[in-house]
Amino acid sequence: MFRRVAALLSGVALILTGCGLVGTLVPLELGDRGASDLAVGLVGSAYYLGMLVGALTLDRVVQAVGHVRAFAAFGALLAASCLALGEVTAIASWATLRLLAGGCIVGLFLVAESWLAGESKAARGSLLAAYRALVGHGAGLVCPGPRRGAPRVRGATGRRSRRAGGAAAHERRGVLPPPGRARLTRCRWGAPR
Numbered sequence: 001m002f003r004r005v006a007a008l009l010s011g012v013a014l015i016l017t018g019c020g021l022v023g024t025l026v027p028l029e030l031g032d033r034g035a036s037d038l039a040v041g042l043v044g045s046a047y048y049l050g051m052l053v054g055a056l057t058l059d060r061v062v063q064a065v066g067h068v069r070a071f072a073a074f075g076a077l078l079a080a081s082c083l084a085l086g087e088v089t090a091i092a093s094w095a096t097l098r099l100l101a102g103g104c105i106v107g108l109f110l111v112a113e114s115w116l117a118g119e120s121k122a123a124r125g126s127l128l129a130a131y132r133a134l135v136g137h138g139a140g141l142v143c144p145g146p147r148r149g150a151p152r153v154r155g156a157t158g159r160r161s162r163r164a165g166g167a168a169a170h171e172r173r174g175v176l177p178p179p180g181r182a183r184l185t186r187c188r189w190g191a192p193r
Contacts, residue, residue: 004119005115005116005119005127008071008112008115008116009130009131009134011071011075012108012112012131012134012135013134015075015078015105015108016134016135018082019078019101019105022082022085022101023047026043026044026085026094026098027040027043027044029085030043030091030094035091039091042091042095043091043094043095043098044098046095046096046098046099046102047098047099047101047102048102049099049102050098050099050100050101050102050103050104050106051102051103051105051106052102053099053102053103054102054103054104054105054106054107054110055106055110058070058074058103058106058107058110059110061107062107062110062111062114067111067114067115070107070111071108071111071112071115074104074105074107074108074111075104075108077100077104078101078104078105078108081097081098081100081101081104082097082101084097085097085098109135112131113128113131116128116131
């Protein structure tokens with residue numbers, strides 16, 4: 001019963017792991033580049049706006065092209081949008097790419113759930129339970145929780161690094177400065193800085 005959808009379930013697990021990592025790194029990278037809190041919030045909100053728009057419109061795409069082609073197309077667009085984040089500097093471009101990523105991820109969820117719901121009635125409950133377990137615990141695979149003595153990235157607590165003459169001028173133009181190196185510090189989780 002699981003052999004027929006093993007590739008689908010493993011693909012969903014990999015996609016969730018990658019999306020969890022990208023979703024964590026996007027605000028950290030924007031903060032490191034000196035973007036304002038408003039810009040970081042707008043880029044983060046664009047992802048969920050893409051999910052909303054995708055949930056309302058992408059069912060017609062799946063019906064028109066089929067499950068396999070739709071899964072491949074949404075996966076390819078999601079990967080391309082995540083890879084393009086490293087190449088663009090304009091905040092509007094980051095928001096557009098995150099909007100596209102949100103639409104693609106909801107399209108992948110739509111394909112996976114409708115594919116599993118179309119399986120035989122005897123196996124449907126077990127397959128949907130396995131799928132929900134993957135979705136429900138997908139973030140736990142990416143973020144298992146803080147470890148004592150783990151490195152902490154500066155800027156993750158809302159502090160922004162201001163480089164000499166750079167961040168404010170770039171932000172006024174709507175362009176992010178080039179990426180810098182992450183500065184890691186050793187500290188106990190929850191300890192005051």
